[in-house]
Amino acid sequence: MYNNNKVFTIPPSCATLALMKVRKEATVAVIIGLVLGLIVVGGVVRARQALQQMQKENSEASSVGQSGPTPLGAPSGLFLTIETPDNSVSKDAALTVSGKTLAGTYVAITGEKGEYLIVPNSLGSFSQDVTLAGGANTITITVYQADGTHVAKTLNAVYTTAGL
Numbered sequence: 001m002y003n004n005n006k007v008f009t010i011p012p013s014c015a016t017l018a019l020m021k022v023r024k025e026a027t028v029a030v031i032i033g034l035v036l037g038l039i040v041v042g043g044v045v046r047a048r049q050a051l052q053q054m055q056k057e058n059s060e061a062s063s064v065g066q067s068g069p070t071p072l073g074a075p076s077g078l079f080l081t082i083e084t085p086d087n088s089v090s091k092d093a094a095l096t097v098s099g100k101t102l103a104g105t106y107v108a109i110t111g112e113k114g115e116y117l118i119v120p121n122s123l124g125s126f127s128q129d130v131t132l133a134g135g136a137n138t139i140t141i142t143v144y145q146a147d148g149t150h151v152a153k154t155l156n157a158v159y160t161t162a163g164l
Contacts, residue, residue: 080152
């Protein structure tokens with residue numbers, strides 16, 4: 001005779017275990033993505049606050065009369081010329097990004113491993129060493145004027161430790 005009161009449990013199959021592992025890995029990937037997203041947003045907010053602070057200081061300096069007149073022959077429209085070659089391959093962990101723009105502007109450079117906020121010299125030239133991550137790197141250079149207008153360009157660079 002059969003006893004109907006017994007409960008039989010079926011051990012989990014290999015497919016069920018694999019599905020649980022995939023769900024766990026997907027959850028970890030989502031958490032890592034959220035953390036990286038928060039880090040990027042924090043960097044953007046920090047750069048924006050630094051830019052606003054620099055604009056505030058510049059406007060205070062110009063209201064006191066410390067700002068000089070625009071030199072003769074200086075371009076009136078905002079521009080950005082990058083002197084660093086695009087799509088370069090480097091065996092060095094840093095790339096020097098240089099270019100020209102209007103004097104009295106702010107240059108924000110964002111790369112895979114850092115953000116830089118610099119002011120060009122009186123001729124509008126700027127230069128900054130940017131730390132590269134291993135592999136492909138996208139570097140964005142944005143020039144801002146005090147009134148908020150901006151121009152941006154992107155450079156691509158590859159950092160490799162392989163013999164070139």
